Amino acid sequence: MAAEKWVLMVTAQTPTNIAVIKYWGKRDETLILPVNDSISVTLDPDHLCTTTTVAVSPSFDQDRMWLNGKEISLGGGRYQNCLKEIRSRACDVEDTEKGIKIEKKDWQKLHLHIASFNNFPTAAGLASSAAGFACLVFSLAKLMNLKENQSQLSAIARQGSGSACRSLFGGFVKWILGKLMLVPSQHLQEGNGSDSLAVQLVDEEHWNDLVIIIAVVSSRQKETSSTTGMRESVETSLLLQHRAKEVVPKRIVQMEEAIQNHDFSSFAQLTCADSNQFHAVCLDTSPPIFYMNDTSHRIISYVERWNRSVGSPQVAYTFDAGPNAVLIARNRKIATELLQRLLFFFPPNSETDLNSYVLGDKSILHDAGIDGMKDIEALPLPPEINSISAQKYSGDVNYFICTRPGGGPVLLSDDSKALLNPKSGLPKEA
């Protein structure tokens, strides 16, 4: 090691992802091994991502982390597992410019500072922990010069948050369950989890027609955390194992095929059915778990009615462990019509500014011919709706985010993007 004053930093940006074939249920709680494969689409980091700066310095006397500017504890088992796995794989690092040399063995003694920031509300149920753990693992792997490939890194991120493993890639990503080993007694025994990892099915260019609109839905309920919910489902739902063993394996094959072939009809049918089945398993849990609310149900009903009126799916919906709708439109034209419909049914409150009501790729708003409240008020009744049921629900959606499938983690070499001060290694805002 060189002089005691240096700070070595890496900054990276990692996307969030949304599952189209859902992960619900662990077969191993510590290793975070799932009961079934899952498939996700990575969301454009321009609109939803985590940025993380990791720093190492001989002057740091303990591992510390700041999330969105606030220091948080790294004491939890999930952080500890990730840090341990990464440190054990760390390699020699040399920065000749700065005159820094860290040997493999030094990493066990050196402490880390980590600062992480989400460009979207953490509490909104938008998979912030997935992007967060993926970014932590990815940036530390760069800092410590790990030789592992993205899939191998995904198996480490998985131990922080299951779905984080899918955020190591852009496009469409499959999280492979991993092998179960058959031992002589004929009981299934689980592996060590190293084969439960993510692989990229196709990159973000493969199906770039797709447009994604997220409705962040207002909720008065406190939701069950997905960790708790999953555990209770595994313990009490009599449908979960049937889903994991009989239903999902077939859907995974069909979904991969639909993605390869840009077959939107199959893609939408599978995505919607699998979201609904995941929520069905939640309802079959004791006590039952309700993530969707009346607003979620309404959005589903509108989409189903529209799809049926056209005769083929135009929009797919999927809901994670919360009431937010993630709507995937087959192309930009449909996305424009979708946004018009959403704003027709869920206009902003009079005190809400349109600019803070539709976030992300605002060009879709302009394509939809909407520049202000007057344009929303002038939106026509969608033709598939009888006027009787054309009630409007102002205030039931907090805001919309327009986005698209996006790329995987990237390094940000521009130092101005770093969240830690390159001298002190402390948060810039602090």
Next chain:
Amino acid sequence: MAAEKWVLMVTAQTPTNIAVIKYWGKRDETLILPVNDSISVTLDPDHLCTTTTVAVSPSFDQDRMWLNGKEISLGGGRYQNCLKEIRSRACDVEDTEKGIKIEKKDWQKLHLHIASFNNFPTAAGLASSAAGFACLVFSLAKLMNLKENQSQLSAIARQGSGSACRSLFGGFVKWILGKLMLVPSQHLQEGNGSDSLAVQLVDEEHWNDLVIIIAVVSSRQKETSSTTGMRESVETSLLLQHRAKEVVPKRIVQMEEAIQNHDFSSFAQLTCADSNQFHAVCLDTSPPIFYMNDTSHRIISYVERWNRSVGSPQVAYTFDAGPNAVLIARNRKIATELLQRLLFFFPPNSETDLNSYVLGDKSILHDAGIDGMKDIEALPLPPEINSISAQKYSGDVNYFICTRPGGGPVLLSDDSKALLNPKSGLPKEA
């Protein structure tokens, strides 16, 4: 037959019922054969029942029916099937007092007038068709002197509306799926349905501690009819068959045991889990079916929290094809506390009269110390609720009905209770 002027009438009253192990899915749409056994509790006809008067006269020139005073068509297949089945079993009838004699063969030519009245709102999702078809079959069987026993009659009522077969008995009732026959090709073949009928498990005196409170929940959605919903679930849900074949058979055995032993903990656990699983199958249907709404979810959450805080179930909940909650309290003391909690969370609107907000057995209201709005406003926060979540939802419940397990169909010999004029055979109100 005697002179042309006579009218022969029978009036009967039949209860409604609520399933505690649910019927969802037919294996034969015409015969109405279910995919699994179900178990129900019959509700006290004092609070929820159908009264039906059936009349025969040589002066009638066609079969006619009036429901709640309004003439309706008897052309539907379900009415036709019931009428055909009953006529084919009709026997000689003699009323020496009135000098009327009808021979078996005459029934094929004689026309019927039927008037039916529910003592509860038909559209409120309270199994009005179950009570209605049961009453139709029971009263016609009396009029036409059928020799069949109640179970055999239930197999006829079943062809009008599946769950109607369970309204032929009081207490707890099991609707038996009926045998599937194994034919040489190893494919299961269905029987003619004569063995798909209801049997009484225990009468209404067996477990007379139970008190039932129904919350009739306001809904802005038009609901999928149970006939349509069931068909779509059978066609599209990948969980329904697993439920029918693997889950329900075990629950039926456990539920019969719980009922025999007055084991409220098991009874409540099974009732709640089975209601939730039925709604899970609805959600797993394409397009998904939502019968419960946010108010239903809230009621479940309150009950679950209360049960957990006590350490054992005090109240069971079950929901049919709509948002209404049927809450079964283990005894009258718990029912009183339940009603207090319900009125705390769901107080009536200021313009609603308490007398029309709590219907049925109002003595529970008095036991709860509630005589007016002031008493509701003074209700304390239930101890299991943190003040943070103590939001009140005035207007989300239309009204409550307090009732209990009740008896089966009865004949009303008092002519003043008849709905048809004994001279004209036309509705009294008309």
